[in-house]
Amino acid sequence: ISKSMQLEAKFKMSLKSEQQFLIPKQGLKDVSVSIGKISEGKWTVPAGEHASVTFTAGLPKLAGDLYTSDISATESYAPQELKWTKSTKAARLPKGYQIEDGSAPKDPFGRGLVFEPLGIEFYKDQAFITTRTAGIWKIVNNKWHLFAEGTYESIGMVVNSESDIVIGEKTGLTRLIDKDGDNWSEKRINLTDQFRFNGDYHEYLHGPIKRDGKYIFSLNLGNQVAGMYKAGGAWMGTVGGLRGWMLSCDDNGKTEIFASGVRSPAGLSLSPKNEIVYTENQGEYVGTSKLFKVTKGKFYGNPTGLLDIPGLNVNSPESKWDAVKDTRELPVVLLPHGQVMNAPGSPEFLTDKITFGPFQNQIFVGDQTRSNIYRVDTEVVDGQEQGVVMPFAEELKSGVMRLRFDPADSSLWIGQTGRGWGSRGGNEFALQRIVFDPKASVNAIKTVRATKAGFEIHFTQPQDKTGDYEGLACSSWYYSNSEKYGSPQQGKRQEKILTRTWNEAKTVCNISIDNFNTAKEKNPIVPNSSDSSRVYFIDLQKTAFAKKSTPEFAKAYYTLHKIPKK
Numbered sequence: 186i187s188k189s190m191q192l193e194a195k196f197k198m199s200l201k202s203e204q205q206f207l208i209p210k211q212g213l214k215d216v217s218v219s220i221g222k223i224s225e226g227k228w229t230v231p232a233g234e235h236a237s238v239t240f241t242a243g244l245p246k247l248a249g250d251l252y253t254s255d256i257s258a259t260e261s262y263a264p265q266e267l268k269w270t271k272s273t274k275a276a277r278l279p280k281g282y283q284i285e286d287g288s289a290p291k292d293p294f295g296r297g298l299v300f301e302p303l304g305i306e307f308y309k310d311q312a313f314i315t316t317r318t319a320g321i322w323k324i325v326n327n328k329w330h331l332f333a334e335g336t337y338e339s340i341g342m343v344v345n346s347e348s349d350i351v352i353g354e355k356t357g358l359t360r361l362i363d364k365d366g367d368n369w370s371e372k373r374i375n376l377t378d379q380f381r382f383n384g385d386y387h388e389y390l391h392g393p394i395k396r397d398g399k400y401i402f403s404l405n406l407g408n409q410v411a412g413m414y415k416a417g418g419a420w421m422g423t424v425g426g427l428r429g430w431m432l433s434c435d436d437n438g439k440t441e442i443f444a445s446g447v448r449s450p451a452g453l454s455l456s457p458k459n460e461i462v463y464t465e466n467q468g469e470y471v472g473t474s475k476l477f478k479v480t481k482g483k484f485y486g487n488p489t490g491l492l493d494i495p496g497l498n499v500n501s502p503e504s505k506w507d508a509v510k511d512t513r514e515l516p517v518v519l520l521p522h523g524q525v526m527n528a529p530g531s532p533e534f535l536t537d538k539i540t541f542g543p544f545q546n547q548i549f550v551g552d553q554t555r556s557n558i559y560r561v562d563t564e565v566v567d568g569q570e571q572g573v574v575m576p577f578a579e580e581l582k583s584g585v586m587r588l589r590f591d592p593a594d595s596s597l598w599i600g601q602t603g604r605g606w607g608s609r610g611g612n613e614f615a616l617q618r619i620v621f622d623p624k625a626s627v628n629a630i631k632t633v634r635a636t637k638a639g640f641e642i643h644f645t646q647p648q649d650k651t652g653d654y655e656g657l658a659c660s661s662w663y664y665s666n667s668e669k670y671g672s673p674q675q676g677k678r679q680e681k682i683l684t685r686t687w688n689e690a691k692t693v694c695n696i697s698i699d700n701f702n703t704a705k706e707k708n709p710i711v712p713n714s715s716d717s718s719r720v721y722f723i724d725l726q727k728t729a730f731a732k733k734s735t736p737e738f739a740k741a742y743y744t745l746h747k748i749p750k751k
Contacts, residue, residue, distance in 0.1 A: 190244040198235040205229050213242040260293035264328035277579040281625025287616035290322060290329035301614040302600035303340035305589040308347055315339035315352055323368050330368035333361050343395040353390045353402055356382050358434055379440040381426020383410045392453045401461055403431040403450040406489055414499045416489040417668035418469030421448055429490025446485035452531035464529035467522045472664030472672030472717055474529050475516035486513045510715050517563055518572050518744040519720050522671060525574055525742055527554035530586035540595040541621045543631060543645040551585025556610035558585060562632040566747040573633040573743045582615035584608035596620045628734050633723060633741045637749050638697040647691040648730060654685055656727030664717040702748050718746045
């Protein structure tokens with residue numbers, strides 16, 4: 186609709202039969218169409234393929250209507266500068282890292298926004314940011330440009346080019362196209378909405394990511410819809426329509442199911458090896474939060490959405506927990522609830538193209554509730570991937586949901602929200618970044634590896650006073666997955682450390698644990714059960730390492746699916 190009150194609509198029509206549209210008797214004047222005919226208030230379009238159909242009409246100027254050409258608009262769409270400054274809230278980070286705050290843009294009327302930057306993607310020397318309620322923004326030459334308004338809780342996207350992005354919204358995937366290169370998307374295309382959305386606040390859509398030409402996205406279970414099926418649980422559920430599934434879609438909108446069993450999959454990423462990685466939040470059938478790698482057609486633990494399989498319903502025994510629990514995929518790592526993470530967000534991978542300290546090829550994951558970031562490092566033991574999680578950053582300003590490395594300067598951008606749930610950081614939203622000084626010497630636990638008798642603890646630097654490690658302790662536990670909301674630590678025990686030995690360079694401490702590989706009850710996997718594998722908490726808070734760094738970074742949590750045979 187132009188300011189001169191002229192309406193213009195364009196269509197692409199594929200009609201198997203003649204189609205008629207009713208034209209209002211009042212409100213439109215001087216109606217004109219490019220195809221078909223108008224008679225007695227009806228527009229008739231013949232059958233066939235019509236690549237371009239135009240409908241135009243004049244609109245009346247209504248009394249009190251402000252949308253006219255003779256009223257000067259007060260809004261401004263001029264670019265706004267993005268400023269980075271030393272953070273007003275000092276996060277706790279390893280030596281050599283610094284936290285900075287990014288300035289949020291204002292709306293076209295100069296008002297402050299609830300700016301929750303939950304999708305962050307870089308393209309060449311530009312960046313795109315999606316938000317829950319403040320639209321889509323593009324950063325060009327360090328200036329904010331409003332790329333799209335009116336989007337609905339967008340927390341992820343794929344950038345195809347500097348003028349073509351596909352965003353996730355609660356209602357589906359939307360393609361936004363900037364046709365004339367002015368950093369504003371004039372064209373909006375619904376790519377897919379082939380699932381049910383019920384207006385439930387918790388029915389988030391995570392993603393998309395793009396792999397092999399297809400967009401992958403996942404659908405949260407709901408929370409507040411009447412008549413919801415909850416698979417025996419008390420909180421999260423579905424009224425059908427593929428809630429609790431991961432889906433795929435191509436550029437033509439063809440949509441297919443991809444994987445089942447998700448609950449609240451709040452993080453979705455693509456690894457450098459083209460693997461789909463997501464984080465699952467604790468709840469029903471999820472004893473503690475987890476990080477998975479996804480294979481098409483597999484089941485990831487929550488049975489609620491299985492009623493959408495053709496032929497099944499809420500009463501089908503094939504969709505019950507007891508029937509499917511032994512088919513669930515193992516996570517790469519567990520994220521101990523209340524100690525590591527309560528509500529993990531999207532994983533980010535540190536590749537060799539980024540300079541960010543001694544943690545190459547590790548995964549960084551943030552947490553919405555605890556306002557922190559952990560590192561994840563994995564290894565493959567007897568065909569099974571497993572690994573360790575280690576603390577990296579604490580006391581960020583708000584809940585950490587999105588992490589992305591800027592390829593231009595290797596800084597780590599952090600999109601954050603309190604989203605009404607609150608977060609340990611205390612702020613409603615924040616955009617921050619972590620900058621690394623390449624000249625700095627970082628003293629940290631680099632990784633932990635499983636051995637036949639226990640674990641190897643690898644450090645980024647040689648450790649002095651290696652005799653002062655008698656305080657090194659190890660405990661372990663597992664979690665139960667059931668219809669109950671989460672799980673306390675089960676079978677907790679203090680492990681007896683038999684030996685502590687060091688390599689010649691004093692960079693690796695090898696610990697052996699009593700009965701680690703022989704006692705039946707030590708087996709980390711309990712076949713045909715609902716239990717998780719064991720988590721081993723390696724605690725160095727009372728060692729020389731903690732005194733040299735800080736106690737909060739002297740921790741590691743290893744998820745042990747399999748014990749090496751040699």
